[in-house]
Amino acid sequence: MLDLYRPGASPLHRLSPGPKLLAMMLCGTALFLVESLPLVAAALILTLGLYRLAGLPLRLAAAQLRPLAVILVIFFALQYWLSGPLLAAFVVTRLAALILLASLVTLTTRASDMIDTITAALALLRPLGVNPAKVGLAISLALRFIPVLGQITAEVREAQKTRGLERSVIATALPVAIRTLKMADDISDAIEARGYDPRA
Amino acid sequence: MIEIESVRLAYGDRTVLYNISLSLTERRVGIIGANGSGKSSFARLLNGLVLPSSGAVRVDGLNTRAKGKEVRRKVGFVFQNPDNQIVFPTVAEDLAFGMKNLGLPKDEIARKTDAILARYDMTDLRDHPAHLLSGGQKQLLAISGVLVMDPAYLVLDEPTTLLDLRNTRRVAAALDALDQTVILVTHDLDLLVAFDRVLVFDEGRIVADETPTKALAFYREHMA
Numbered sequence: 190m191l192d193l194y195r196p197g198a199s200p201l202h203r204l205s206p207g208p209k210l211l212a213m214m215l216c217g218t219a220l221f222l223v224e225s226l227p228l229v230a231a232a233l234i235l236t237l238g239l240y241r242l243a244g245l246p247l248r249l250a251a252a253q254l255r256p257l258a259v260i261l262v263i264f265f266a267l268q269y270w271l272s273g274p275l276l277a278a279f280v281v282t283r284l285a286a287l288i289l290l291a292s293l294v295t296l297t298t299r300a301s302d303m304i305d306t307i308t309a310a311l312a313l314l315r316p317l318g319v320n321p322a323k324v325g326l327a328i329s330l331a332l333r334f335i336p337v338l339g340q341i342t343a344e345v346r347e348a349q350k351t352r353g354l355e356r357s358v359i360a361t362a363l364p365v366a367i368r369t370l371k372m373a374d375d376i377s378d379a380i381e382a383r384g385y386d387p388r389a
Numbered sequence: 390m391i392e393i394e395s396v397r398l399a400y401g402d403r404t405v406l407y408n409i410s411l412s413l414t415e416r417r418v419g420i421i422g423a424n425g426s427g428k429s430s431f432a433r434l435l436n437g438l439v440l441p442s443s444g445a446v447r448v449d450g451l452n453t454r455a456k457g458k459e460v461r462r463k464v465g466f467v468f469q470n471p472d473n474q475i476v477f478p479t480v481a482e483d484l485a486f487g488m489k490n491l492g493l494p495k496d497e498i499a500r501k502t503d504a505i506l507a508r509y510d511m512t513d514l515r516d517h518p519a520h521l522l523s524g525g526q527k528q529l530l531a532i533s534g535v536l537v538m539d540p541a542y543l544v545l546d547e548p549t550t551l552l553d554l555r556n557t558r559r560v561a562a563a564l565d566a567l568d569q570t571v572i573l574v575t576h577d578l579d580l581l582v583a584f585d586r587v588l589v590f591d592e593g594r595i596v597a598d599e600t601p602t603k604a605l606a607f608y609r610e611h612m613a
Contacts, residue, residue, distance in 0.1 A: 299516070300478045300482060301479075329478065330476060333475065336520040337520055375468060375474075376473050378468070379468055379473055381438060382436060382438055382461060382468075382535075383534065383538070384461055384487055384538065
């Protein structure tokens with residue numbers, strides 16, 4: 190969701206996030222109830238078909254799996270060793286289908302639309318003291334600032350490297366924590382300055 | 390008009406602004422001073438982000454202490470580091486944030502988003518991840534995010550400090566073209582040459598309040 194969204198005008202792009210999230214949850218649950226390799230393979234092929242329907246190239250689908258390739262390989266090797274090739278193929282195919290399905294939702298849905306939907310759904314929990322607007326803002330802030338925190342960490346590590354401290358966890362963690370706290374103060378001011386009302 | 394009446398500001402035991410009284414009526418007001426001179430704290434007083442320890446700040450008659458929300462609608466604020474101001478993952482989503490807070494309908498949010506993106510030549514960046522923008526693009530996005538809320542006043546706290554010369558000029562041109570009253574805190578003295586009024590801060594006090602020519606000469610002579 191960080192920068193996954195790919196603009197488009199496909200039926201999947203036009204579909205509102207609610208049905209997409211619901212379909213993802215139902216399909217995800219169904220994948221866990223199915224115990225047949227041909228069926229999960231069919232689900233994987235169907236998911237790839239949905240990528241084409243959304244106008245997304247298959248190499249983008251492959252890119253979604255790449256960060257988890259090591260995990261998929263470990264799972265396959267473990268299952269192969271414990272239960273044989275068929276079960277290993279089944280487990281990895283099911284996991285790949287799930288990852289691709291979840292990625293498809295984020296690739297075709299703006300983060301703000303997703304957050305609006307989650308916020309609307311959370312309104313049901315208002316009697317329990319949940320503030321949906323606050324939760325929505327928290328999610329968007331997390332999505333926005335994860336890459337920024339990564340950038341800060343990289344800068345601090347680079348600076349510590351020049352001082353020969355690249356192996357010291359404290360030398361990196363402490364400046365990152367201080368910068369993050371300062372940044373949190375500024376972000377809080379910025380949100381307030383842009384008219385955010387937490388009681389709304 | 391922004392009126393500052395006998396304002397003193399302290400953080401705990403540390404006083405950062407001493408007994409400041411003035412009215413800001415000009416369209417372009419510059420604020421300069423050394424680091425720690427109190428100019429950023431002064432800027433934060435103007436839209437109620439910080440409240441005075443004593444005295445009062447009024448924006449078009451609205452006291453920042455009693456009418457903070459209304460004041461913030463009138464006075465937009467742009468921070469030094471745009472990374473700390475952009476709160477949504479993509480350009481269009483971030484532009485919509487302030488307008489949603491104002492309760493604008495979706496079609497108006499979309500129209501104003503399109504207009505501001507076109508104004509700053511960023512239409513192609515509509516769905517671009519904010520963290521992948523250049524420094525200049527980020528600062529223009531931060532300014533745009535405030536402008537779509539139609540403030541009457543725009544306060545900017547060192548908006549060009551992190552920018553290169555080309556992007557500084559881009560931001561300066563954007564500010565120059567604004568209809569709003571602009572109050573600019575900066576270390577870049579060149580930006581203030583065509584301003585109407587420049588305040589020079591030193592150790593929490595205004596030590597010069599002049600036309601740019603006189604104020605900049607004073608600053609170079611006494612503060613450099």
